Amino acid sequence: MSARFLVTASAAALIAAQPVLAQMATEIGAGEGQVDIVAWPGYIERGETDAAFDWVTKFEEASGCKVNVKTANTSDEMVALMNEGGFDLVTASGDASLRLIAGKRVQPVNVDLIPSWASVDDRLKDAPWHTVDGTHYGTPYMWGPNVLMYNKDAFGDTPPTSWNVVFEEMTLPDGQSNKGRVQAYDGPIHIADAAQYLMAHKPELGITSPYELNEDQYKAALDLLRGQRELVNRYWHDAFIQMDDFKNEGVVASGSWPFQVNILQSEGQPIASVVPEEGATGWADTTMMHVDAAHPNCAYMWMEHSLASNLQSDLSVWFGAVPSVPAACSDGRGMQNQEGCDANGLADFEKIRFWTTPVSNCSQGEGACVPYYRWVSDYIGVIGGR
């Protein structure tokens, strides 16, 4: 750790003496020699998968903190690992972050100890999935939209502008019906995509957030999805299976991630993506710190590193995601450039509604909204043809 960093951090700590910060760190001491992170696969690379993608070794050299990564494949796994303890940090998505805060498994983060906090996208600084009552519980890591991926051969010169190509039966520009040629995500959260479509096309339902649906709005979304079942041969679950379906199964349009779009394009497939006029749902991950983190100093250093180094830029290329630090797109700290960021969804931020877990107590009132576990059972019914 550089001396300058220490000075900045201590100075910041002096300013940050507010009562709300009582339980959080006020200064960063010497590193403890290691930091243990729970992360999504591919999120923390040290050049072992591909030598060009490494945002760990320099940090280890500079800070003396060895980075130990435990990958988790689902948000539930992440929450379970954090409940077990023994970790310092987690890259939590919007469906896990609030659960971790509510369960008191993560601690408030003193952003004044993180010099690069100022460089974070202003629209993410106070995002509701990591900021509760004005207290920050982490630093934004990466985000991305769920785009509409389509096959250019099927759509010709008229790329789709609306999600209606996956929700309503129609004839596509290549003269054939979309029946059997579109896909949808098999997770219950896809109900939110249907609700977002209804926000634009059935304003009389009065949907204000696709994650907060009352019984009537919820029923309308399910009805839309029942119609979609007629169009979908198979729902997608695994990114690589979806790519295979676009190549070998004749699928031409589906909600997807920039990850699949980038890979298919790199293989020379006639694939492109849009964020349609109704907007899109998306995901946003946050680096959060365990309440009993054994290596808080190294954890703070990693949070600074995650914002300041080549991490944001290179990870954005590696994962097809968008950096939380806009400068990482253009200042040449890594491989990403402005076109790449825009392709991954940066320009569409305003049109994206980030995933939060539906709960029954929502802005419509106590117990007014349909909670997530019912989304699960009902979406199973929809896929089963009920």
Added chain:
Amino acid sequence: MEAVRPGIAARLSDLFWRRPGALLLVLLIPPLLWLGVIYIGSLAALLVQSFFSIDEFSGLINYEFTLKTYAELLRPANFDIILRTTLMAAAVTLAAAVIAFPIAYYAARFAKGHMKALFYLGVMLPLWSSYLVKVYAWKLILAKEGILTWAVDGVGASAALNAILALPVIGGGSLSVSYIGTFLVFLYVWLPFMILPVQAALERVPANLLEASNDLGARPGQTLRHVILPLAMPGIIAGSIFTFSLTLGDYIIPQIVGSSRLFIGQAVYAHQGTAGNIPLAAAFAVVPIVIMGLYLWMAKRQGAFDAL
């Protein structure tokens, strides 16, 4: 002054010699603990969960004994899943038995030397490669633009394939997104588990019984029906327990090949976790246990285990 006392090992040895029961106890405690605590214990914990329920409004688990969660299994959407999985398991088991019997019969009765080695290699080889690799390979084989469609086109039989895919319920857009595809992959993946026990059972059928049957004037068909099949039945039942229970519990194949309609294993997976509906997940997990229990009970009543 000090008397020479035997070491701890020698004293233990004396104890075990005097009391053989103590040795048995010491040897059995670890496996019994394993079976009792880890195996039965976790099953019991699962069973207990299924008698709780989830609160309709808050989504929190209500830790009071109730059968409400089991009643939920009877809701159409959930009952569909149980019915679908059971029918698939039954179809896979029947087809596996029908295909496995002639193969196993040939291997047990006629294959010698190199052919026998080739048989074992042929049956076991698929088990050597990763399960996932096999399933992904089948996805490619069955795809709409895959090799099977291409081959069927090549021999001019695409009308027949389309007719099969046009069948209600089991048909679909392509083999890879229909129940037929799921069935084929299940059949392929579990077939060795049927062939091997049937072959073992057939090898134990004494040749002189077949000769006696022949001498007494039985036609080959009668010998098969009245001598070979009853003696091979334990093998077929053993194989069917494998194929039936493996299909009941699998949650990966129907996710990769098929129409996305859920099977029991996938339903369990979907209800735990973020959904937090552990009671319903547990109730779903109990279903295969009950079905297998019934299945074994019926097999026993049919005398399938008498020959064991």
